[in-house]
Amino acid sequence: MHELSIAMSIVEMAEEEAAARGSARVHAVHLRLGPLSGVVKEALLSSFEMACAASPLEGSQLVIEEVPIMVFCSTCQAARRVASLQWMCCPECGAPSQDVLQGKELEITALELSE
Amino acid sequence: MSAEPRLVEVRKNVLRQNDVVARALREQYRQAGVFVVSLVSSPGAGKTAFLEKTLTLLHANSRVAALVGDLATENDAARLARSMAPVRQIITGTVCHLEAAMVQNALQGWDLSQLDFLFVENVGNLVCPSSYDLGENLRLVLLSVTEGEDKPLKYPTIFNSADVAIITKMDLAAAVEFDEQAAYRNVHAVRPGMSILKLSSKSGEGVQAFLDFLGEQRSRCRRTTEAAAWTAT
Numbered sequence: 001m002h003e004l005s006i007a008m009s010i011v012e013m014a015e016e017e018a019a020a021r022g023s024a025r026v027h028a029v030h031l032r033l034g035p036l037s038g039v040v041k042e043a044l045l046s047s048f049e050m051a052c053a054a055s056p057l058e059g060s061q062l063v064i065e066e067v068p069i070m071v072f073c074s075t076c077q078a079a080r081r082v083a084s085l086q087w088m089c090c091p092e093c094g095a096p097s098q099d100v101l102q103g104k105e106l107e108i109t110a111l112e113l114s115e
Numbered sequence: 116m117s118a119e120p121r122l123v124e125v126r127k128n129v130l131r132q133n134d135v136v137a138r139a140l141r142e143q144y145r146q147a148g149v150f151v152v153s154l155v156s157s158p159g160a161g162k163t164a165f166l167e168k169t170l171t172l173l174h175a176n177s178r179v180a181a182l183v184g185d186l187a188t189e190n191d192a193a194r195l196a197r198s199m200a201p202v203r204q205i206i207t208g209t210v211c212h213l214e215a216a217m218v219q220n221a222l223q224g225w226d227l228s229q230l231d232f233l234f235v236e237n238v239g240n241l242v243c244p245s246s247y248d249l250g251e252n253l254r255l256v257l258l259s260v261t262e263g264e265d266k267p268l269k270y271p272t273i274f275n276s277a278d279v280a281i282i283t284k285m286d287l288a289a290a291v292e293f294d295e296q297a298a299y300r301n302v303h304a305v306r307p308g309m310s311i312l313k314l315s316s317k318s319g320e321g322v323q324a325f326l327d328f329l330g331e332q333r334s335r336c337r338r339t340t341e342a343a344a345w346t347a348t
Contacts, residue, residue, distance in 0.1 A: 010129055038246035039246060086304055108129060109125065
C-alpha cells in the first residue's frame with residue numbers, strides 16, 4: 001500500500017503549484033492514471049482524502065482520468081489498445097507486443113484554483 | 116467571497132523526484148562501470164537464498180556487493196555476509212518498497228568503481244515496488260514453484276516492470292506438480308518476449324546458466340555504453 005505516500009506527494013506538488021500561481025485554494029487536482037503505474041485508483045482516492053486532511057488542500061477533489069494501455073503492434077504497424085493487463089497482445093491480429101506506448105502514467109494534468 | 120475556480124493546466128509526473136534520483140543513480144553506475152541488478156518477489160520466494168548463492172559463486176571471479184531491503188531486522192544482511200561480499204541492509208520501517216533515494220543513501224561511502232556487480236534486493240512485495248525506478252540495469256522478478264503458475268496473471272504490473280523472470284525452488288517442482296508450460300505462458304501473456312530462467316538455489320540446478328546470462332547482460336550493457344560514448348565523441 002504505497003498509495004498514501006503517493007497521495008502525499010500529489011498534495012505537496014499541488015500546494016507548490018498553487019503557491020507559485022498565487023492561489024490560496026485548490027478545489028481539485030486532475031490526474032492521469034495508467035494501469036501499469038502500479039497504483040490502484042480506489043486506494044489512491046481514499047489516501048488522497050487522508051493526505052488532504054489538515055492541509056491547505058482539505059476538501060479538494062481528486063479527479064482521476066484512467067488511461068488505457070496502448071501498445072505498438074509491429075504486425076499491424078499501428079497503435080492498439082490492449083484488452084487487459086493479463087493479455088498484452090494486439091486485439092486485431094493477436095500478436096504479442098512489448099512496445100508499450102501508454103499506460104504507465106501517474107501525472108498531474110491540471111488544477112482547479114481560486115484566489 | 117471566493118471567485119469561481121479556474122482550471123490551470125499542469126504537467127507533473129508524481130514520481131518525478133524518484134525518477135530524478137534514479138536517473139542520477141543510473142549515470143553514477145555507468146560512470147563507475149558497475150552492473151546493477153535488482154530483485155523483486157513476494158515474501159518467501161527465495162530472493163535471499165538466490166542472492167546468497169549468486170554472491171558466493173560470483174565472488175570467486177568478480178567484485179560483488181549487495182543492498183537488501185526489509186521492513187525490519189538485519190537478518191538478511193547477516194545471512195548474505197556469509198558470502199564474503201560486502202552487504203548493507205536498508206531498513207525501510209513501514210515503507211513497503213525501496214525508493215531510489217533509499218538506495219542512494221545506502222550507497223554512501225562505497226566506491227562503486229571497485230565493483231563489477233551490485234545487487235539490490237527489494238522488500239518482499241509484488242505490488243508497490245513496480246512503481247519505483249531504482250536506476251538498475253536489470254530487474255529480476257522471482258517466482259517460486261510453490262506460489263502457483265498464475266502469479267504473473269495476479270500481479271501483472273510487477274512482471275511488466277521487470278526485465279527477466281526467474282523461477283526458483285525448481286527442486287520442489289515435482290512435489291508441488293508445478294506446470295512449467297503454464298507458468299511460461301502466463302509470464303508471456305503479461306510481458307511478451309520476457310526472458311525466463313529456472314533454477315534451484317538449493318540444488319544448484321540452473322544457477323550456472325543464470326550466471327552466464329548475467330555475464331552476457333553485463334557485456335551487452337558495456338558494449339552499448341561504449342558505443343554511445345564513441346558516437347558522442
